[in-house]
Amino acid sequence: MxxxxxxxxxxxxxxxxxxxxxxxxxxxxxxxxxxxxxxxxxxxxxxxxxxxxxxxxxxxxxxxxxxxxxxxxxxxxxxxxxxxxxxxxLQQFMEEGKCITDHLVRERELAARIEAELAYLPAKMREVFELSRKAHLSYREISEKLAISELTVKKQVSNATKTLKMRLADTFSLFFTIF
Structure with missing residues (x-):
């Protein structure tokens, strides 16, 4: 040593x-x-x-x-x-992360498509629908806020929902087929 x-x-x-x-x-x-x-x-x-x-x-x-x-x-x-x-x-992330990323991308695309279709609704119908679905107001609260009847609010939301379903039918079928 x-x-x-x-x-x-x-x-x-x-x-x-x-x-x-x-x-x-x-x-x-x-x-x-x-x-x-x-x-x-x-x-x-x-x-x-x-x-x-x-x-x-x-x-x-x-x-x-x-x-x-x-x-x-x-x-x-x-x-x-x-x-x-x-x-x-890393392997787990690669297996699960890819799906998470795909889901997030598709979710964003779907949200953008819904927003685009919302823009085509008549202004009053869009306002009622957004207060109902985005602001989570009840029909009564919307009717009071916009000074219209609850029945009108209900009808506007129903018409908006039908219109959106019709316009987004192909998107939803593709979206749910993928998942």
């Missing part, structure tokens, strides 16, 4: 040769994957070389490397879990 702290490559090579196989077997036994095990062991040796001058190991090198590999494996599991959760979340 003293030679390694001085940057001696031969000392590093000796440590590498002595411990690589032991650490790899340990990692392989836990990870059950050759590539991941090699990566984890390689990370340990990269860390050992890059931080060799700063390391202050107070236990045996073997104990230090075993603890390092164990911690690196735990970190690997944690990252894998986060990655898996992210991928599952």
């Amino acid at each position: 003293d030679l390694l702290k001085l940057g001696d490559e031969a000392a590093y090579a000796e440590i590498y040769d002595r411990y690589w196989a032991i650490l790899y077997r340990y990692a392989r036994k836990i990870l059950l994957n050759e590539d991941e095990s090699e990566d984890v062991v390689q990370d340990i040796f990269v860390m050992l070389w890059s931080k060799s001058r700063e390391l202050d190991i107070r236990v045996s090198l073997s104990s230090f490397l075993n603890a390092s590999i164990r911690n690196r494996i735990l970190k690997h599991f944690q990252r894998s879990k986060v990655r898996t959760n992210y991928l599952n979340s």
Whole structure:
């Protein structure tokens, strides 16, 4: 370790040769994957070389490397879990999000179409209909507000509804066929 702290490559090579196989077997036994095990062991040796001058190991090198590999494996599991959760979340969003986006787009298109058709209604009929459906006023409240009879309000709302149903029939059939 003293030679390694001085940057001696031969000392590093000796440590590498002595411990690589032991650490790899340990990692392989836990990870059950050759590539991941090699990566984890390689990370340990990269860390050992890059931080060799700063390391202050107070236990045996073997104990230090075993603890390092164990911690690196735990970190690997944690990252894998986060990655898996992210991928599952992304997959779920792709499956559900597409539908949500499609529904929102179609809903906006339908609302725009309804608004366009509302614009073609006679002004008084449109006003009565919008007070009923958008402002959620009762027939009595509308009749009082516009100084017309409740029967007129009821008839205007009924006529507006029939007109809109007729004009939007093709849109509604297409809309409900899609869903």
